[in-house]
Amino acid sequence: MSEILNANPTIRSAADLPSRRREPTKKTKTQRPFGLLSSTIPDSAYTPDPFNPSSSPESEGSDNDEEVEPIDEQEIYDLIAPIQDPEHPLTLGSLSVVNLPDITLSSTLPPTSLSNPSRPAITTVTVLVTPTITHCSLATVIGLGVRVRLEQALPPRFRVDVRIKEGTHSTAEQVNRQLGDKERVAAALENGTLMGVLRKMLEGC
Amino acid sequence: MSDVQRYLLRVDEDKDSAQRIAEETAQSLVSKTKSLIDVVQSLGEYINDEDASIRSKAVNYLSQVISALPNTTLSRQQVQVLCQFLCDRIEDGGAIGGLRKLQSLGRFNMEMAIMTFRALIEHFQDLMIRPHAQRLQILELLNDLMLNHRGSLKSLGDGAIVGITDLVSGEKDPRSLMIIFSILQVIMVEWDIAAKAETLFDSAFCYFPITFRPPPDDPYRITAQDLKARLRSCISASSHFAPFAFPQLLEKLDSTSPNVKKDVLQTLTACTTSYNAAAVSNWSITLWDSLKYEILNVQEEDLAEDSLVTLQAIAITLGRDLTSTNQTTHLARFLKPITNECKEELQAPQHKKAKPAGQILSSLASSSSVALLLVVKAIVPPLLTIYQDVDNIASQKALLEVLVQIFNAAVLRDEAPGMVRSSAEAEHPLAPFKDRLFEVFSQALMSSPHEEVTFRVMALKGLLRLCQVRNYLQNSEIGMVVQYLDEIVLTEDPSGREDVKDEAIQALVEISKSKHQVIMDITFPAFMANLPDPPTKDQTDYVVTLEGLARLSVEKSISDTLIRRLLSKLETVLQDDGQASYTQALLSTIDYVLSRRDLPSDTNLSSYHEKIVVTYVCKAALASVGSGPQALVEAATLEILGRLIARIVCALDEHKRRSVAIETFTLFTQEGSPFIPVLYRQDIPEKQRRTMILSMWILASVGQAADALYTVADDIDFDSLLNELTRLALVETAPTIRHYILEQIALLVNRSSTSKGLSDALRAMYNPFEAAQIDATPSIDATPIVFWIAKALLLRLSHTQEVLDHVLGRLSDNSCGPTSARGFGLLLATDEIISKQYGAKLRLLTKQKVFSICAPRIAADFRAAEASVKPNYLIALSGILKDVPTEVTMTEIATLLPLLLQSLDLPDQEVKAATIESLTVISQESPGAVEGHMSSLVNRLLQAASKPRENIARVRFNALRCLQIFPGRVKGSVLLPYGAGVIKGILPVLDDAKRHVRRMAVECRATWTNMDEPDQDA
Structure with missing residues (x-):
């Protein structure tokens, strides 16, 4: 890899990352x-x-x-937090590139409509990515990684929207346009080198 | 024809017979029928032949003759002549073997050694181009000379060194290299090499790094690691090498191969450890400049670790025998730039490099006492300043972590073997900061918000370490820490994350190891006082207190006191007729504490027998008839009490156990007491029947002494007892009590020592109603008794065939088939009671035997069976499979797979889940077996995973896990046709109602997706 852009980023220890509180399972409670x-x-x-x-x-x-356990923000976070950063052997979660408060779920269409009562709710998941430094040229790659991961892991009724968090990147607008453009995302995924980088990032998930 | 002629004729075709000819010649030399001169003369024309190969063979003949001679045959003169002769002929080859033999003789002297050595050196250019095998022989000769005549070679001085380095250059064969490295090492360590250090170093270092990879079936068994280790000891052999080794090694550290880097780092560690301080000191800063990159910019975790080790090795060497804390020592000059740089990095404690900076400081500080002092002096004051200035808890935590690492180093220094603190009276390096550190850590632990779990845990670790540093904190201060910990355990809200509580108890246990009096004086009373008396209705926090007490009682004195206090507590609680669950918790605590003691040799054993076994069993019996605390007659209490008394009774001697055995059913009650044993009575209230739980535990724990029971009364013998227990089990309606009665039956049968007992048991299994002497009614199902007796017999492999015939036969029965099918799950299951611990007879081969009889029978009967009972066979199979080791099931895979696939169509969820688990294991162990069934397997698993209405979460989860293991195990060409179908089929499962199912679906989909995208590295 070429020159490292940010050699000394801020990191959070794994134990401090947001996680689902472990509920003691019923079984062990009653058995012991x-x-x-x-x-x-x-x-x-x-x-x-x-x-x-x-x-x-x-x-x-x-x-x-x-009991139904709906897909929530924490679950989205758990899907994308273990993605590896392309330049450090660290995860996006520990670098605070993705953060729980920056993930939002909003239902775009109600679960049932008159014409088709069994149609599932369409939900949009929005993830705001915070690059470690404002001129990070890898922001696009990271955004793409998050996008690919979510598209692979979420059911089809989810619409994925990945953007750079406002005010955290110098060319946020360009990057956002790139990430939002279906054609360009598809074209990027045809690129062998880029796919190689992405696969490496998603390896640990 | 002379011997030599015969030899030359034979040698090319048949080496062995040529060897025998040489041996014959040797024989005739020994028996003096020939003289040495004859032999040498007979060589005459051949050793001067124009053809080099004939010359070589002739010399070889002579060598073989010499080698075959006994050690004392040759005179000194003859040795001399032969040596001279062979040395002259050394370039002809074949001479080496002879020389090796000669040099091993006592009559081989210094001059001859030197002569041989010179001959080797002079001809090194000829010798180097020889094939492997011959070069190896030459090196072995050199090695022999080094071993037997080292002094002679050494006397040649630098000339010998140069000669040897010439001789050993350009080698490739691993066997030769092993010899070369050991020869070189001897020279490097023992000879004066100052003048030729570089030549010598280069002769070894030219082989670095070793990239050798042994061939698959290497006959010599030399690994790359062996070579690396030997080369490493050459490179690190002498401090004279420092000026050459360090720059060249550091250059190789730039390599891109992690293996080479690792080798370099380990070699650096070896060098810095073995070179002297002066040599290392010259390079210490240069080394730091290179190593810090590896550590601070961690790319590979283990390279960073190795670099830390190297850094520490430097500090250890520089600090060896050092007592001065002066700033001008090698060590101080080495540490100064490092501490400065780490200080810089720690200014931003949350950043990536802060953590490795802390690790550097800690590993340096633990290298020696002086280093500890220097690091502490340089780093603790600025850390405390930064700590005050940072405004967020994450940064503070990072700083505390560095301090804790330094405390760790201090504790390590205390524990170092033979460690006497330098200048014993000097104060501890950390002493000047004691109050401040204590304050910082105490505040962090006690005054920060409770949600900051990791921060508080860090503070807690710091305080614990401070307590562990020898001669540092006063007892009163340690007492303070202990009070904090008590407070955390006893009063903090247990909801949410319990990490802090756990750590606190763990810390108290640690402290109790060195300061057990403090725990006795402060923690113990505080915890005891916190036990409620009695607890309010739904208070359960006493469990935490009891857990704490139980874990603390590692020390015998503490645990003795604890048991005493718990027993008196139990007494009070029962007098007030307190809550059953509190009673159970107290009994469990006693059981836990006793489980950690060596009871058979415990001096208190007989008092436990009196105060716990006799007293409480009797109390429970009386309570069952209404005269005593009702908490004792709860089934759950009796189970816990049962385990507790079993633990004690197991430790008693044979005599005592017999006295317990006779009370199995009378339960230590006096004659005339209101309690009457349950046996042989009709219509007993449930509370009294529950005492059968205690009877079971007594029966189990007395082991073979149970026979004493038959001596009590005339009407109790094995047969009648078995029949009576069978009756009780048949009429019993409460599942728990029935279970314990069945366990008693199984115990009796399994431990029976007579063959009559076994046939009685068999009869009871065939017809339980007849044994119990009651009429068979459809409302009573005898299946449990059949299977428990079957289990007891099978585990000892008695009447195996009859038993299995009978139970397998039941499967085709429409009425008792379904329960019997489930019963198969019992047969081989591990049982708490029918175990070695309680004297059960268990045979090692049970599982194999039962499986090998059942599997083919089930498969055959299944095909023949009516449709309505077919499921019974599948359920039975799944019950057997769950307890049979995979290696055993593999033998019958082909027969069983079709059945297993059909099991997936059953509605029974338990069987389905278990079957998928079996299939998962089978696919893992022998993927080849499932290849032929891929289509139906994949389809059924997808069905199981994607139909949430028909399948419970466990089935869906298992199905996905099974699907997930195919890629990579089963051949790609077999899976390929299903790839798209699976990826599409799992899509709806991504929206499953259960989180863990979705998670597995994501993983499963990813594995199948990656399958058709070949790894680019491969």
């Missing part, structure tokens, strides 16, 4: 009521009794199974 104190009980004690179906963990989890 006293946490550590129950650790003396071997796992085999929890083997479900085949003759007593109500004791198996499945039935317990079945009402849980109904």
Whole structure:
């Protein structure tokens, strides 16, 4: 790689990145009521009794199974935060290039309309990217990486909109135009070298 | 024909017989039927032949004759003559072998050694162009000379060095190189090389870096690592090499290959460690300038680590035997620019380079006490200033982290072996900053917002380290830290992230290792006082307190006290007829504490037997008939109490265990007490039946001593007990109690020591109702008893065939088939009770045997079965498969795969999920086996993943995971036709209702997408 543009960026440690609070799973709660104190009980004690179906963990989890977990900002963040920066062995999350407050979901069309009641809600996800320095020439590549990742990972009812955060880049307007232009994005993805860089960025996801 | 003629005729076709001819000649020399002169003369015409190959063979003949002679045959004179002769002929080849033999003889003296050596040196140009095998022989000769006649060669001085370096240049063969490096190393270490250092260095360094890669089935077993290590010890052999080694190594550090860089760094470490301080000092700053790039701009994690090690090695060498903290020492002059630069980087503590700067400081500080002092002096005051000036917590955290790393270094210095703090009375390097550091860290821990978890954890680590630095904090200050930690554990809101609490308890445990009195005096009373008495309705925070106490009681004295206090607490709680869950928590704590002690050798064992086993079992029995605290008769309490008493009883001696065994059903109650054993009685209330849980634990824990039970009364023998337990199990309605009765039956059967017992068991399995002497009714299902007895017999491989015939036969039955199918999941499952710990008889080959009988039978019966019972076979198969190791199942894959695929069409979700898991393992272990079924497999998995209405989340998740493992394992050409279908098929799953399913779908889709885009590096 050529000259490194920003050799000493600010980084956040992985433990401080926003994450979904780990909820203690129901199963461990009911099976080991006293946490550590129950650790003396071997796992085999929890083997479900085949003759007593109500004791198996499945039935317990079945009402849980109904619960819907919608796609939210945190989930979008989890999809794009582990993307590698093209010039550092660090993730976009730890470099604060992508930030949780800069991700917004807005539903463009309500889930049902009169003509087609089963049509799903169209949702637009907007991600604002903050380059580490204002003249970063890799901003386009990073934006493209985020875009590709989301297009691969989100269901088709999502519209992806990736832009540079206002006031964080000297040529933000140009970059935004590039990222918003479907033709140009498609053309960029035909480029072998660029795809190589992108694949490397997305490797760790 | 003379021997030599015969030899020359044979040698080209048959080496062995030629060798034998030489040996014969040697024999006749020993037996004096021939003289040495005869032999040499017989060579006459051949050694002067014009053809070089004939000359060479003739000399070779002589060498072989010499080699075959016993060590003492040749006189000193003869050795001398032969040596002279062979040296003259050295360019003819063949002479080397003879010389090697000669030099090993006692009569080979210094002059001859020198003569041989000279001959080698003079002809080095001829010798170097020889093929591998001969060169190797020459090097071995040289190596032998070095071994046996080192003094003679050394006396030749620089001439010898030059000669040897000439001889060893331009080598490629790994075997030869191994010898060369060891010869060179001897010279480098032992000889005076000052004048020829560069020549010698170059002769070794020209092989750096080693890029050798051994051929696949290397007969010599020399690895690149072996070569690297030997070369490294040459390069680092002498301080004279410093002026050549450092610049050339640093030049190679610019290489783009990570392997070469790694080799360079490790070689640098070896050099800086072995060279003397003066030699290293000249280059220390130059080295720092190169290494800092690797560390501060981390590109490869492990190269940065190696660079840190090198840097530390420099500091260790420079600080060796150093006590002066003067600014003019080598060490101080080395550290100064480094600390300055790190200070610069730390001005922006949140930036990328700040963290490596901290690592540099810490690894330098841990190199020696003087280094620690110098680093602390240079860095702690500015760090504290920066800390005051920064305005955000993330920066403060980064700064605390650097300080913690320096504390780590200080603790490491204390622990270093043989470490006596230089000038013992001198104050600790950190002493001047004690109050300030203590204040900063205490405030960070106790006065920052609770959400700042990582910041507080860092502060906590810092305080812990400060407590661990030897002779640093006063006991009162450590007490303060302990109070902070207590406060965090006991009073902070446990909701949200519990990292701080966890760390706090961990820290208390650490402190208790060195300062256990402080924990005894402060933490222990505080925690005990925090235990509620009794707890309010839904108070559960006592669990955290109990956990803390349990973890703290590593020290025996603490844990003794704890058990005493917990028992008296339990007493009070039960007197007030307190909450069952609190009772359970207290019992669990006692169990946990005892689990960490070596009970069989514990002096308190008999008091535990009295105070816990006898007392509480009896209490529970009485409570079951209404005269005692009802908390004890809850099924959950009895299970915990059961485990606790089992732990104690297992540790008792045989005699005591027999005395416990006879109380299995009477439960230590006195005659005439209101409690009457459950056996042989009808219509007993459930509370009393629950005592069977305790009976089970007693029966399990007494092991073979259980036989004592049959001596109590005439009417109890194995057969009657088995029949009675069978009856109880049949009529039992509460699942938990039934489970424990079934466990008792299985224990009895499995541990039975007579063959009559086994056949009784078999009979009970065939007809449980008859054994129980009750009438069979459709409302009672005997399947559980059948399978528990079957399990008990199978685990010891008794009556295996009959048992399996019977249980397999049940599958075709319309009424008991479905339950029986599920029962197969029980047969091989690991059981807590039927285990070695409780004296069960387990055979190693059970799983293989059962599987090898069941798998083909199930497959055959399945084909023959009626449609209505077909699912039973699939469910049974899945039950067996889950416990059989993959290596075993692989043998029957071909038979089973069609069945497994059909299982995917069953509505039963448990079976479906388990089957997909089996298929995943199979595809992982032997992808070839599934190749033929790809089409139906992929389609079914996609169906399973994408139909959320029909499949539970676990099935959907498993299906995706199974799909995901195909690419890369199964041949690309097989998968290719399905690629587009899978990528499209998963699309709707990206919108699944469950987050973890979506996540897996994303990963699965990515793997399939990347499959048809070949890796560009490959």
